[in-house]
Amino acid sequence: MVWEPLSPPSVLEVLQKLIETPSVNPSIAPNEGQGEEAIAKFAQEWLAEHRVRSWLETASPGRPNAVAEVGACKGPTLIFCAHLDTVSTAGMTIPPFEARVEGNRVYGRGSYDMKGSAAAVMAAAAALGREKFPGRVLVALVADEEYASVGAQDFVKNHKGDACVLTEPSEGRLILAHKGFVWAEIITKGRAAHGSRWDLGVSAIGKMGTIIAALERYDRSELRRRTHSLVGPASQHCSLIQGGAGLSTYAEECALKVERRTLPGESPEQVMEELREVIRSTGEDAEIRMLLERPPLSCDADAKIVKSLREAIRSVTGRTPEVAGVGYWMDAALFAAAGIPTTNYGPGGAGAHEAVEWVDLDSVVACANVLVKTAWNFCG
Ligand SMILES: [Zn+2]
Known part of the structure; x- marks a missing residue:
């Protein structure tokens, strides 16, 4: 059988491997934190195995980003971003790193925030790599979102882009704004x-x-x-x-x-x-x-990336997505602050930073498909 990156079993496989690779942020949990070295290496090697040009970039010592590039590298550049770190497992009442599957739910620390999204981004990159994609997609799997965002800050220092889709879980909603803080x-x-x-x-x-x-x-x-x-x-x-x-x-x-x-x-x-x-x-x-x-995030509802994403969501799910904003802060604002129009769209689930955390597998597969279509709409 031909391996199909967007099929539910393929997406589940990469998602489970991501959950099974602990990546607790050492800056917020010094006694537990494994950092992103192992998980970034896994992501980079997985992408390389699937013929996606990929490499590691050291955001700060021991805190790498996994970066990849797909397509013919002409025309506009679209960035897909997910963070690889998680919060600590303290207080969890399920095994944090077993990636247990129950029905359509995949359980574990970081499953929802946000390894489901990272799996969707990786599957989308592998799919685009096989499609002779004419544009350019940059994959940013970044470190340290849960603490000081050194990963995203390093990425925007080193790379330019024409638009960015952050993939924090959003239950399929199109997120155009979030708050900042002082x-x-x-x-x-x-x-x-x-x-x-x-x-x-x-x-x-x-x-x-x-x-x-x-x-x-x-x-x-x-x-x-x-x-x-x-x-x-x-x-x-x-x-x-x-x-x-x-x-x-x-x-x-x-x-x-x-x-x-x-x-x-x-x-x-x-x-x-x-x-x-x-x-x-x-x-x-x-x-x-x-x-x-x-800084806070605000994305123009008429921006090309918003139209491309909205169309893609409609064509994958058959529904017009709800447009929303969120109260909490995301890396999205750092991309926007670097002059890159940025919006957020991601899978569904529950339990971010909580005792029981799970992500909905169907929503991860849908997210991967939406990202592929968005890339074609934006760059194609
Ligand atoms: Zn997150």
């Missing part, structure tokens, strides 16, 4: 003194309390009213706090970390200015600095 730290200073010396001591924690109350008010009254049609309202929360030296000492310093989830169109500078304004309104003085920011 992490900020606020520090208040007090005056240390013996706990009895109300006349000398100033509590930094007390000052911070006033600021926290104002931040909460601002979140409820202002940010929740600011909404985007696809991703919903903006929001912010006080996530970490530290301060004080002892029960009988006025606290000299208090540090608060705040996370702000941003809408397409909001900039980190704007967010920082708003935080400063909220602090000013309390009359307390505090230092504030930005720790990290990640």
Whole structure:
């Protein structure tokens, strides 16, 4: 029998091998993390075996991306991206790396987030490799999405593209937007003194309390009213706090970390200015600095990649896909920030980062077929 990359048994085989190769992100689970070396090597060799030109690129030491290229390498370049790392297996109530199949579900850590998608991308690349595809598809199987996205950042530094399909699970929906975020730290200073010396001591924690109350008010009254049609309202929360030296000492310093989830169109500078304004309104003085920011994603609904993908989904599934946005952050925004029109479409399942995780095999096979059709629509 001829091997057919898009057939359900072929897709299942590669998916099971991906799940059976642990790739827990060592930056979030230092005691468990295996990193992406083994899985990237497996993906690269599998692609090479199926006549797809592929290689590894070191994003940072021990953290490779598997990269591949299909087609005649003329005309526009389309990128298919999936991440290879997973979160830890702590708290899981199923064997994380056995890739057990039950009905149409394939279980295991990373099955849904997002080895199903990686299997779809690999199967699509193998299929395109056999079809004398006239355009150019770049495959980006990247490291470290679950922590600092060093894989995607390295990829966009080294490669150009005319469009990108990120394949995070989306239950078949076409994702055109997601939120970004800003992490900020606020520090208040007090005056240390013996706990009895109300006349000398100033509590930094007390000052911070006033600021926290104002931040909460601002979140409820202002940010929740600011909404985007696809991703919903903006929001912010006080996530970490530290301060004080002892029960009988006025606290000299208090540090608060705040996370702000941003809408397409909001900039980190704007967010920082708003935080400063909220602090000013309390009359307390505090230092504030930005720790990290990640941009939101917004893709033009009329972009060629969106049309190509929508048509492909329609022709594979017989249905017009729902257009949606999501609240959580994805690597998609890094591709978009590099000037590459980017959208997201992927399989269905459940249990990302949870005790029981599974992906729906039919949706993985459909995703692989959609990617092949999208490539033809976009580049053909
Ligand atoms: Zn993911």
